[in-house]
Amino acid sequence: MMNRQIPILKLSLGGLLSRSLLIFFVVLWTIPTFGLLVSSLRDKDQLRISGWWMALQTTTVQEQGRTVTGVAEERDGLYVLEGRVIEEEDTKRIDTYGGGFLGGTLDSYVPDQPLVLESGYTFELNPDGSYLLTSTEPFEITRGERFFYVATKPPRFTLENYERVLDGERIGQAFINTVTVTVPATIIPIAIASFAAYAFSWMEFPGRRFLFIIVVALLVVPLQMSLIPLLRFYNDIGIARTYPGIWLAHAGFGLPLAIYLLRNYIGGLPREIIESAKIDGASHFQVFMRLVLPLSVPALASFAIFQFLWVWNDLLVALVFLGKRPDQIVLTSALRELIGSRAEDWEILTSSAFISIAVPLLVFFSLQRYFVRGLLSGSVKGG
Amino acid sequence: MEQLLGALVAIVLGVGALLLYFFGSNWLLEIVAADSVAPDGQIKISRDRLRESIRPWLFIAPALILLTVYLVYPAIQTVIASFYDGSGRNFIGFSNYEWALGDREFRTAIGNNLVWLLFVPTLSTALGLIIAVLADTVRWGAIAKSFIFMPMAISFVGASIIWKFIYDFRPIGQEQIGILNAFVVSLGGQPQTWLTVTTLNNFFLMIILVWIQTGFAMVLMSAALRGVPEETMEAARIDGASELQIFFQIMIPQVMGTILVVWTTITITVLKVFDIVQAMTNGQWDTQVLANLMYDWMFRGGGDFGRGSMIATFIMIAVVPMMIWNIRRFQQEEALR
Numbered sequence: 001m002m003n004r005q006i007p008i009l010k011l012s013l014g015g016l017l018s019r020s021l022l023i024f025f026v027v028l029w030t031i032p033t034f035g036l037l038v039s040s041l042r043d044k045d046q047l048r049i050s051g052w053w054m055a056l057q058t059t060t061v062q063e064q065g066r067t068v069t070g071v072a073e074e075r076d077g078l079y080v081l082e083g084r085v086i087e088e089e090d091t092k093r094i095d096t097y098g099g100g101f102l103g104g105t106l107d108s109y110v111p112d113q114p115l116v117l118e119s120g121y122t123f124e125l126n127p128d129g130s131y132l133l134t135s136t137e138p139f140e141i142t143r144g145e146r147f148f149y150v151a152t153k154p155p156r157f158t159l160e161n162y163e164r165v166l167d168g169e170r171i172g173q174a175f176i177n178t179v180t181v182t183v184p185a186t187i188i189p190i191a192i193a194s195f196a197a198y199a200f201s202w203m204e205f206p207g208r209r210f211l212f213i214i215v216v217a218l219l220v221v222p223l224q225m226s227l228i229p230l231l232r233f234y235n236d237i238g239i240a241r242t243y244p245g246i247w248l249a250h251a252g253f254g255l256p257l258a259i260y261l262l263r264n265y266i267g268g269l270p271r272e273i274i275e276s277a278k279i280d281g282a283s284h285f286q287v288f289m290r291l292v293l294p295l296s297v298p299a300l301a302s303f304a305i306f307q308f309l310w311v312w313n314d315l316l317v318a319l320v321f322l323g324k325r326p327d328q329i330v331l332t333s334a335l336r337e338l339i340g341s342r343a344e345d346w347e348i349l350t351s352s353a354f355i356s357i358a359v360p361l362l363v364f365f366s367l368q369r370y371f372v373r374g375l376l377s378g379s380v381k382g383g
Numbered sequence: 384m385e386q387l388l389g390a391l392v393a394i395v396l397g398v399g400a401l402l403l404y405f406f407g408s409n410w411l412l413e414i415v416a417a418d419s420v421a422p423d424g425q426i427k428i429s430r431d432r433l434r435e436s437i438r439p440w441l442f443i444a445p446a447l448i449l450l451t452v453y454l455v456y457p458a459i460q461t462v463i464a465s466f467y468d469g470s471g472r473n474f475i476g477f478s479n480y481e482w483a484l485g486d487r488e489f490r491t492a493i494g495n496n497l498v499w500l501l502f503v504p505t506l507s508t509a510l511g512l513i514i515a516v517l518a519d520t521v522r523w524g525a526i527a528k529s530f531i532f533m534p535m536a537i538s539f540v541g542a543s544i545i546w547k548f549i550y551d552f553r554p555i556g557q558e559q560i561g562i563l564n565a566f567v568v569s570l571g572g573q574p575q576t577w578l579t580v581t582t583l584n585n586f587f588l589m590i591i592l593v594w595i596q597t598g599f600a601m602v603l604m605s606a607a608l609r610g611v612p613e614e615t616m617e618a619a620r621i622d623g624a625s626e627l628q629i630f631f632q633i634m635i636p637q638v639m640g641t642i643l644v645v646w647t648t649i650t651i652t653v654l655k656v657f658d659i660v661q662a663m664t665n666g667q668w669d670t671q672v673l674a675n676l677m678y679d680w681m682f683r684g685g686g687d688f689g690r691g692s693m694i695a696t697f698i699m700i701a702v703v704p705m706m707i708w709n710i711r712r713f714q715q716e717e718a719l720r
Contacts (some may be wrong), residue, residue: 014626015520018517018520018521019517019521021513021517022514022517022518022521022524022527023527024528025510025514025517025531026527026531027531029530029531029533029534029594029597029598030530030533031544031642032545032548032549032563032594033533033534033537033545035545035548035549035562036544036545036548039548047560048560049558049560050558050560051558051559051560051561051562051565052560052562053562053565073617092553110567122647152644156629176386176387177386179387179390180386180387180389180390183390183394184390184393184394184397187394187397187398188397188401190400191397191398191401192401192445192446192449193446194441195405195442195443195445195446196443196445196447198442199439199442199443200384203438203439203442204435204439205436205439205649207438208439209717211447211712213445213713213714214450214455216709216710217706217709218450218454218455218712219709220651220702220705220706220709221454221458221699221702221706222651222655222674222695222698222699222702223653223655224460224461224674224677224694224695224698224699225454225457225458225460225695225696225698225699226453226454226457226458226679227457227677227681227691227695228457228460228461228681228688228691228692228695229451229456229457229460229461229464230457231681232471232688233457243389243390243393244393247393247397248449248453251449251456252449252450252452252453252455253447253453253454255446255450255453255454256450256454260628261448283409283438283443284435284438285405285409285438288442301614303634309505309535309536312538313537313538313539313540313541314538315538315539315540315658315661315662316657316674317680319678320678320681327386332538332540332541332658333546334661335540335541335662336540336661339544339547339662342636346548346551346560348543349544349547349548350548352542352544353540353541353545356540356541357536357538357541358538360537360538361533361536361537363536364535364536365529365533365535368529368532375599375602375603376602376603376606380504
């Protein structure tokens with residue numbers, strides 16, 4: 001990539017300004033996705049109570065606990081009730097406590113110091129949330145006694161959210177469904193379009209120009225124009241809500257761009273190569289298979305990326321032509337459902353969303369060159 | 384797993400069938416239209432011309448069939464269906480169109496679409512151009528561009544979740560976990576449920592599309608800027624032109640063609656915008672747009688295909704000028720070929 005280095009600009013105030021402005025844009029553009037990624041990796045309780053930009057800070061929560069009920073154990077002449085208010089694997093630690101049956105307020109007591117209550121019981125709370133309630137006489141309480149505490153939790157990052165959505169929210173299955181839709185829907189139009197693009201480039205037939213202008217016109221026809229008649233048609237012949245149905249639909253919708261892109265490329269191959277092969281007695285079919293197809297790999301890759309991203313990210317076609325059953329729902333459709341049903345459960349939404357965008361991002365970053373080339377030849381010719 | 388196997392089988396079968404078709408039809412052509420050869424090996428009648436006039440059609444037949452079945456024929460059907468009632472059986476003339484003019488939701492959608500059409504292409508193109516110019520002046524420009532470009536790979540639904548999280552609202556007193564409200568509160572403001580604030584909420588949706596499309600604009604602008612002759616700018620600089628003057632008086636006129644291409648491409652994307660509205664608000668709080676309304680009518684109350692078709696036709700009518708412009712441009716380029 002050629003960079004226009006302007007030496008004068010480098011030292012000037014303007015240069016400094018333009019650099020800061022560029023950094024500002026980059027940060028602004030990256031923050032949304034970065035926030036999603038960070039959030040999806042956070043402990044779900046922490047995610048609920050502090051912004052992701054505070055992810056490295058310890059969070060503080062106010063909670064209440066209840067002592068266990070049941071028969072007290074007798075130990076060395078003492079009656080003991082034992083339990084915990086913070087789960088064992090949790091990294092939360094109690095700072096102060098009080099209130100409820102203990103009296104006082106939230107910040108009255110600190111852990112590790114036994115507390116003798118008016119009733120004669122002794123309450124001993126450890127920072128990790130485990131406690132002992134002891135008495136010299138049998139307990140007279142029949143239900144759990146309530147108290148309050150302030151706990152802190154060091155920042156915690158985890159893959160739990162991902163594990164949870166992959167199974168519990170069936171995002172794993174949706175991922176497989178999306179792959180099932182995407183791969184055939186990418187390959188089929190390439191196969192069909194490359195033959196057509198060759199014919200449009202190197203074969204003479206009446207109506208060639210007219211038909212190609214139709215293709216150019218179809219490039220911009222909104223999908224919405226096809227949905228209703230196709231849905232009716234699909235219902236009539238019984239392929240509504242089937243994978244072959246959506247494969248063909250995506251193939252049809254992607255075809256104009258495929259033909260257009262590939263023709264731009266194949267039509268730009270040097271005439272001499274094709275003509276010399278023809279003189280050597282090769283038929284068009286042989287020229288296409290042995291010569292043109294191998295030479296067109298970059299263009300095929302460009303379109304493949306386009307179509308892959310388009311199909312993977314599509315919501316509309318999937319909603320219309322595929323069901324919402326677990327074995328059919330695609331990632332985008334599943335996300336749409338989650339937005340409705342899990343609107344406040346950000347640990348679910350963020351991790352699910354990241355699963356759905358991870359593959360496109362990977363494809364994008366590894367094959368950016370082809371993607372850009374495709375964009376350029378798809379819009380401004382010869383770029 | 385079984386399903387992926389099914390997909391794999393489908394690929395093999397599908398591609399296999401296509402190859403079989405192409406090989407088979409070509410092979411058949413060679414036999415049916417074979418040259419008549421005399422016993423001494425002399426070609427009596429050459430059918431080369433016949434073969435070469437049929438072969439192109441064998442090459443384009445699958446594409447033509449698919450284009451006809453999936454785009455051309457349905458488009459015509461949709462226009463026709465827009466003159467029929469919801470069941471598609473009774474011709475009702477322009478009734479669907481008349482209904483639309485009086486329908487509040489439809490008018491809201493039209494109004495919103497117009498605002499989208501003004502705001503999104505303009506802002507995306509302008510930002511794309513500015514970032515392209517800025518990035519071309521620094522060594523790490525390619526990396527910077529990569530980051531701006533990245534949202535292009537993200538689905539509209541994924542982007543909707545990303546931005547819904549930014550707009551998240553917690554009641555006053557609670558800590559805000561949405562960055563926008565956190566920012567507002569840190570400046571001493573009141574947190575808002577941004578997506579329900581009528582009129583303003585449309586802009587919060589539009590920003591998502593701007594975020595996605597700016598990268599596209601930037602890539603095209605960047606390529607176009609590379610075509611601006613270095614000497615022209617150098618000469619202007621020597622003549623004492625400021626960088627801003629160079630930008631407005633040399634760069635912009637030189638890349639005007641590309642600006643138009645980018646602008647129209649994004650315009651078409653905007654006309655079809657569906658996922659963002661569907662996922663963010665589903666058209667509530669006066670954020671309806673045509674594409675979402677169309678989808679709505681396809682299924683609302685068992686589906687009214689007449690109204691749905693009418694709305695689709697409306698979107699199509701808006702696209703037609705750009706379609707004509709596209710074809711003109713294509714013909715001009717072909718003339719230069």
